[in-house]
Every structure is written in C-alpha cells, then in structure tokens.
Amino acid sequence: MTSENAPVWFITGCSTGFGRELAKLVLDRGWRVVVTARDVERVRDLASGAEDRVLALALDVTDAGQVTDSVAAAEKRFGAIDVLVNNAGYGYQAPVEEGDDAEIRAMFEANVFGLAAMIRAVLPGMRARKRGHIVNFSSVAGFVGFPGSGYYAATKHAVEGLSDSLGREVEPLGIKVLCVEPGPFRTDWAGRSLKQTESRIPDYAETAASRMKATSGYSGKQPGDPVRACAAIIKAVEAPNTPRHLVLGAFGVETVRGKLASVIEEIDAWKETSLGADYPENER
Numbered sequence: 598m599t600s601e602n603a604p605v606w607f608i609t610g611c612s613t614g615f616g617r618e619l620a621k622l623v624l625d626r627g628w629r630v631v632v633t634a635r636d637v638e639r640v641r642d643l644a645s646g647a648e649d650r651v652l653a654l655a656l657d658v659t660d661a662g663q664v665t666d667s668v669a670a671a672e673k674r675f676g677a678i679d680v681l682v683n684n685a686g687y688g689y690q691a692p693v694e695e696g697d698d699a700e701i702r703a704m705f706e707a708n709v710f711g712l713a714a715m716i717r718a719v720l721p722g723m724r725a726r727k728r729g730h731i732v733n734f735s736s737v738a739g740f741v742g743f744p745g746s747g748y749y750a751a752t753k754h755a756v757e758g759l760s761d762s763l764g765r766e767v768e769p770l771g772i773k774v775l776c777v778e779p780g781p782f783r784t785d786w787a788g789r790s791l792k793q794t795e796s797r798i799p800d801y802a803e804t805a806a807s808r809m810k811a812t813s814g815y816s817g818k819q820p821g822d823p824v825r826a827c828a829a830i831i832k833a834v835e836a837p838n839t840p841r842h843l844v845l846g847a848f849g850v851e852t853v854r855g856k857l858a859s860v861i862e863e864i865d866a867w868k869e870t871s872l873g874a875d876y877p878e879n880e881r
Contacts, residue, residue, distance in 0.1 A: 603650070605675045607631040607668070609658055609715060610685030612639040615734065615782070619682060619827040624650065626831075631671045631678070633685075658685045658711030668718040680834060681719045682732040683712040686752070690812065691794035692805035693747040700792060701748045708752035713759060720767070727771040730834050733760050735776045737849045741856045745796075745805035745812070764841060773839040777830055780849030782821030821846040 606623045610616040612634040620643050623630045632640040633656035644651035652674050656667045671678055686708040689700050716731060723729030738746055739753035757776060764774035791813060796806035826845045833843045844853050864871070 603628045604679040605629045605631070605671070605677055606680045606682060607633075607671055607678045607719070608682040608684055609633050609656060609711075611643065612636065614684075615779070615823055615827060616682070616684040617643070618823045619684070619830060622824070622827050622831060629675050631667070631675075633667060656685075658683075658715055659706045661714060664711070664714045664718050668715075668722075672722055677726060678719050678722060678729070680730040680732065681715060682734075682830075683715055684734045685711060686734060687792065688746070688749045689792045689794075690745045690749065690805075690809045691747075692745060692796050692798065692801045695794055695796055695798060695801070695805075696748055697794045700794060704748060704792075705752055705755075708749075709755045709759075712756060716759075716763065720772075723767075723772050724770055729772045730775065730839065731760075731763070731767075731772065732775045732777060732830065732834065735760070735778045737778055737780045737844070737852050739776065739778055740853045743808060744801075745807075745809040760841075773834075774841065775830075775833055775839050776842055777826075778842060778844045778849060778853065779826060780821060780844075780846035780852065781819035782823050782826060782846065821848075 606620075606628060608616050608620050608623075608630060611620050611632040616632075616634075617640075620630050620632045620640075624643070624647050627650075629650045630643075631652045631654060632643045633654045634640045635655065635657045637653055637655040640653050644653050652671060654667045654670060656663050658664060668678065687704065689704045691697065691700070712733060719729070719731070723731075733756050735756045736749075736753045738750040739757040742750040742754075760774050760776045767774065793809055793813065796802070796809065829843065829845060833840055844850050
C-alpha cells in the first residue's frame, strides 16, 4: 500500500488520551491522518518523520467555521476522509440539582453539537464515494447514569441516540457508524480535562459528592490501557461487519451487560401494564 491510497483518518482531540494514541497507531500502520486540537502546536510533533501522511490542524469543534474549514483542508490535501473519529469532548460532574448552567451548555456544545457538526461536514464526501466510517466516542455513561455525572451521561446518551438514527440513515449508502464506549481508562478525562461543580447540599454527600471525589482521585490508576483500546477501535473499523457498539474494558462490559439485563427484567415485570396502554384490539 502506498501513501497515496492509504486510508485517511480524521481524528478530533489529538492533544492527549485516546485521540493521540489512536493517531500514533494509524501512522504506525502507514496510513494517513488528520490530527486536530484546539491548539495545533500540541499535535505538530505527531507529523515528525511522516509529514507526507499527516495534516495537523487547529480545530475547536464548537466553532462552525473551523469545522467546515478543517474538513475542506483535509479533503484538499488527501482527496477524501475515510474514517471520522469524533473523540473531542470532556467530562463535567455535579449533582443534577447543583449543576452550573454555563458549564452544562458548554459541555453539550462540545460533546454533542460539535460532534454532530463534524458528521454533517464529512457526510457529503462519504455519500459521494458510497463508503466511510464514522466513529463516535460515547462512554459507559451512554448506557448507565452514575451519580454526579448526570449531565455528562446526558451528552453520551445523546450521542448514542444520534448514532442509532444516523446508522439507519447511512448504512444503505455504504457508511458505517460505530460508538466507542470506554469504561475507566488512563486518559486525561478524570484529570486535567475533568470539570466539577462542588456539591454543597448534604443530602448528596453519599451519592454524587462521594463519586465525584472518587473520580478525581482515580486519575492515573484506572485499569484501562488507551493504546490497547485504540487497537481495538482499529480492529472494529477494519472488520467486515463493524459493530454498532464497542464497549472497552472489563468494567465497561460488566456494567453495560448488567444495565441491559436489568432493563429487560424490568420491562418483562411490567409487560402486562405496558401492553394495557394500547387500545383493545376490538376498538382499533
């Protein structure tokens, strides 16, 4: 495979964590990659020794102009975007009652609206070529709402719902959609990138406040390896049948399976009540 026909990956949020490690693995495979960060200087080093295969761009996904311009620059340089990885985003924790409106809205802008803007920007090219992959970073929180992370979970539930609908719309066009759902990994999520509003209501001391404290003290000790996680993402993208969900890490698998099992159990327990909400057949 020559660099001219190697696949092109466009990855948002490459300054640290999953985005940076994924970019490295893509380059190790001889592929081409667009690496982005709000501060482009933090990703220029990724191009060292591979300048012909790397395009480093400044990109804040909440800036509509930068979204449009970065996709245009990528397509001009490499001719196409084969894989979009929506990795940019961050966490914000607070009890739901004590959430700060400005912090909540800013996180939704990055985690949901910025992600959606990137998708809208790359889809015309993917539709024209009748192929492509869109990889959206969700989280175990996309399935499970943990105390203290209600608003973060809401952004990831939104990503899951958007991805479900998107997949049905674009699969007939040859485009595949994958949601990546990590559990706790040794990225910057629980460290520098995490924002919190301190809980001051005693009633939440043993729920939201307790978990927020545990999260901020867990950074660097998580069981998940970002490099192995990124290798798993590449494996899923390359698979003949790319999965819709890729849960990462033992905690994630156990937690998501438990949540889904409990939902089925609850639905079955209330099945008769649920079915009784329809008009009787003789009245339809």
